[in-house]
Amino acid sequence: MAIVVGFVPRPEGHAALDRAIEEAKLRRVRLVVLNVSRGDALVDSRFASSSDWEAVKAKLEASGVEHEVAQTVEARDPADQLLRVAEETNAELIVIGLRRRTPVGKLIMGSAAQTVLLDADAPVLAVKAARD
Amino acid sequence: MDGINALIDGFGTALTPINLLYAVIGVVLGTAIGVLPGIGPAMTIALLLPLTFTLEPTQAFIMFAGIYYGGMYGGSTTSILLNTPGESASVITAIEGNLMAKKGRGAAALATAAIGSFIAGTIGTLALALVAPQIVKLAIQLGSPDYFAIMMLAFIAVTTVLGSSKIRGLASLGIGLLIGTVGIDPTSGQQRLTLGIPQLADGIDVVVVAVGLFAVGEALWIAAHLRRNPAEIIHVDGARMNREDWRRSWKPWLRGTLIGFPFGAIPAGGAEIPTFLSYAMEKKLTKHPEEFGHGAIEGVAGPEATNNASAAGGLVPLLTLGIPTTATAAVMLGAFQSYGIQPGPRLLDEQADLVWGLIASLFIGNVILLALNLPLATIWARLLNIPRPYLYAGILFFASIGAYAANTSTFDLWLLLIIGGLGFFMRRFGLPVVPAIIAIILGPVAEEQLRRALQISDGELSGLVNTPFSKVVYVIVVLLLVVPVVIDRVQSRRRGGDQGDQGDGIQDAPSLGHQHANQEGQ
Numbered sequence A: 001m002a003i004v005v006g007f008v009p010r011p012e013g014h015a016a017l018d019r020a021i022e023e024a025k026l027r028r029v030r031l032v033v034l035n036v037s038r039g040d041a042l043v044d045s046r047f048a049s050s051s052d053w054e055a056v057k058a059k060l061e062a063s064g065v066e067h068e069v070a071q072t073v074e075a076r077d078p079a080d081q082l083l084r085v086a087e088e089t090n091a092e093l094i095v096i097g098l099r100r101r102t103p104v105g106k107l108i109m110g111s112a113a114q115t116v117l118l119d120a121d122a123p124v125l126a127v128k129a130a131r132d
Numbered sequence B: 001m002d003g004i005n006a007l008i009d010g011f012g013t014a015l016t017p018i019n020l021l022y023a024v025i026g027v028v029l030g031t032a033i034g035v036l037p038g039i040g041p042a043m044t045i046a047l048l049l050p051l052t053f054t055l056e057p058t059q060a061f062i063m064f065a066g067i068y069y070g071g072m073y074g075g076s077t078t079s080i081l082l083n084t085p086g087e088s089a090s091v092i093t094a095i096e097g098n099l100m101a102k103k104g105r106g107a108a109a110l111a112t113a114a115i116g117s118f119i120a121g122t123i124g125t126l127a128l129a130l131v132a133p134q135i136v137k138l139a140i141q142l143g144s145p146d147y148f149a150i151m152m153l154a155f156i157a158v159t160t161v162l163g164s165s166k167i168r169g170l171a172s173l174g175i176g177l178l179i180g181t182v183g184i185d186p187t188s189g190q191q192r193l194t195l196g197i198p199q200l201a202d203g204i205d206v207v208v209v210a211v212g213l214f215a216v217g218e219a220l221w222i223a224a225h226l227r228r229n230p231a232e233i234i235h236v237d238g239a240r241m242n243r244e245d246w247r248r249s250w251k252p253w254l255r256g257t258l259i260g261f262p263f264g265a266i267p268a269g270g271a272e273i274p275t276f277l278s279y280a281m282e283k284k285l286t287k288h289p290e291e292f293g294h295g296a297i298e299g300v301a302g303p304e305a306t307n308n309a310s311a312a313g314g315l316v317p318l319l320t321l322g323i324p325t326t327a328t329a330a331v332m333l334g335a336f337q338s339y340g341i342q343p344g345p346r347l348l349d350e351q352a353d354l355v356w357g358l359i360a361s362l363f364i365g366n367v368i369l370l371a372l373n374l375p376l377a378t379i380w381a382r383l384l385n386i387p388r389p390y391l392y393a394g395i396l397f398f399a400s401i402g403a404y405a406a407n408t409s410t411f412d413l414w415l416l417l418i419i420g421g422l423g424f425f426m427r428r429f430g431l432p433v434v435p436a437i438i439a440i441i442l443g444p445v446a447e448e449q450l451r452r453a454l455q456i457s458d459g460e461l462s463g464l465v466n467t468p469f470s471k472v473v474y475v476i477v478v479l480l481l482v483v484p485v486v487i488d489r490v491q492s493r494r495r496g497g498d499q500g501d502q503g504d505g506i507q508d509a510p511s512l513g514h515q516h517a518n519q520e521g522q
Helices: A011-027 A050-063 A079-088 A103-109 A112-119 B002-014 B016-033 B041-048 B050-054 B058-082 B088-139 B144-161 B167-179 B198-202 B206-224 B243-265 B274-284 B298-319 B327-338 B352-373 B375-387 B390-405 B410-428 B433-456 B470-494 B503-521
Strands: A002-006 A031-036 A065-073 A092-098 A124-128
Touching: A002 A011, A002 A079, A002 B167, A011 A031, A011 A124, A031 A050, A031 A079, A031 B088, A050 A065, A050 B298, A079 A092, A079 A112, A092 A112, A112 A124, A112 B144, A112 B410, B002 B016, B002 B088, B002 B352, B016 B041, B016 B058, B016 B352, B016 B375, B041 B050, B041 B058, B041 B206, B041 B327, B041 B390, B050 B058, B058 B088, B058 B198, B058 B274, B058 B327, B058 B352, B088 B243, B088 B274, B088 B298, B088 B352, B144 B167, B144 B433, B144 B470, B167 B433, B206 B390, B206 B410, B206 B433, B206 B470, B243 B274, B243 B298, B274 B298, B298 B327, B298 B352, B327 B433, B352 B375, B410 B433
Parallel strands: A002 A031, A002 A092, A031 A065, A092 A124
Antiparallel strands: none
C-alpha cells in the first residue's frame, strides 16, 4: 500500500505534497511523489526544475516518511502516468493539487485533475492552495 | 538625395491604414516565429506565399519584410531566457545573454537586445535607402555575363561558407540546381527531367519546394526527435538597464551595425558569421574582459544589433540585383517571381511605389517591434509552452493547403511529401538547406543569363569573361575557393605555434558553420 501524489512546482502542488506527507505519517505508509511531463513543448511549467526537485527531496527527507520520487518524461498523458503508478503501487490514496477556477474556466480548459478524479480506482484527495 | 525624396513618398504608401495593418501582422507573426526554435522567417514566408496570391504585391512584401525583421527580434528572447536560440542568427546571443539572465539580469539583456535591434534596424534601413539607388546606377550597366558571374559568386559563397563541410554544401547546391531545372527549357522548348510526367512540364512550383523543404522537412525532423526534457525558463523581474548598461551598450550597437550591414549584403549566408565577428570584436574591445563568460552585456548588444543590420543589408542585393543572400531572401525572391516581378536594377523605377513603400514600412515596423518586444518579451516566451504536436500539425495543415492551392492539383501534394522527405534526409545527414533553396530559386535565372551571354558571344565561352566586372567577380570566386584551403594548410603546418591576432576571426569562422548545421537540425 502507498500514497501517490502528483507534484507540480506551483502553490497547489506544494499544498498537495504537504498534505500527502501528513497522510503518509498518519497512515504509516510509503509515499510516492511523481512529477511528469509529456516533453513535447520546449517549456513545461509543470515540470519541476532541478532546484525545485531538490527542495522536494529535502522536504521528504526532513519529514522522515518512507518515500520514493520519480520524475519522468513520457508520451502519455500526465494523468494516465499518475494513474498507472497508482495501480502499480496498489495505492490506497491519490493526492492531487487543484487550481482555483471558476466553472466557466473549468469548462473551457479541461484538466489533468478531472481525468484522475474520473478514472482513478483509489480514493482521490484534491487539495487547493491556501487563499492569499 | 533622390533616395530621400523617394523614401518620403514611400512613407505615404506605407502609412495607409491597410498597409499599416499588414506591417503589424508581419511583425507580430515575425516575433512569434522568431521566439519558436526551428520555425524561421523563411518557412513562414513560404507558408504564406499562397495566401498572398489575393494580396497586392506591396502589402504582401510589407508583411514579408515585417516577418523577416520580427524574426530577428524574437530570436533573442528565446536565446536569453532559454539558452536555446530561436533563430540561427541568435546563436551567439545565447552565450552571454543566458548567463546574464541566470545572474538575474535578464531584463537588461532583453532590453539591450531589443533597443540594439531597433537602432541597428533603423540605421540599416536608412543605409538601404541610401545605398540601393547607387547600386542600381552601377547595376544598370551590367550585362548578362556580369549577372551570371555574380550569381556564380552567390552560389559558391553560400556553399563554401555554410554548413559543416564544403562537400555537403555543394551537394545541397546540386540538389537545388537539379530541382530548379525540372520543366520546359525556356530557350529551346525541350522538356528536361520531367520523367514523362505532364504535371512536371511547368516545373515544380516554388511554393511546393519551399514549403516542402522548410515546413514538411522540419516537421518530420521534429516528429523524429519529439520527446525531451522540458527546458527551464528563467524568470525575469524588473531590473532594467541602468546607466552603466547604456554606457556599455551603445558602442557595441553601432559597431554591430557597421559589421552587420555589409555582411548582410554579400552572399555569406546571412547573420551567423557577422554576429560571431561582432562577438569576437566586443570580447577584444571590452573594458570588462573578466565578465565575458559570466554574462557581459556587450556580448548581447553587439550580436543583436548585427543580426538586424544584416537583415537590412540582405535586402540591398535582393532589391537591386535580384540576388538573394539568405534563405528568407530567396523565398522572397520566389514571391516576387510569382507576382511576375523580376527584381533587378529596373525594379526601383518600375515598382517605385512597392520598393519605397516597403523600405518605409521597415522603419515603421521597427518602431512597432520595439514597442512589442521591450515590455512584452516574457509574454512572447509563453509561446514556448505550446506542445509541439499542435504547432506542427498546424504547420503541416497550412503546408498542404498551400501546396494544393498553388495549382489545385493533388499531384503537388505528392510532390510536397517527396520534397519534405528530401528535406528530412538533408537535415539527417547535415546538408545545409540554404544553398538548395537559393539554387532552386536563383538557378533558372542564372541559366537564363548564361544562355543569353552565350547567345551574344555565339557560343564562345570567352563571352562569359570578356567584361572587366565579370573578371573581377571570377577572381573573387577563385579566392573564395582557394584561400580557405591555403589557410587550413598553413595553420595545420604551424599548429601549436604562435596564435596571431588576425587569424582569430577567420580561424573560428568554420567552427561556427559546424554549429549552424547542427542548429538547423534541432
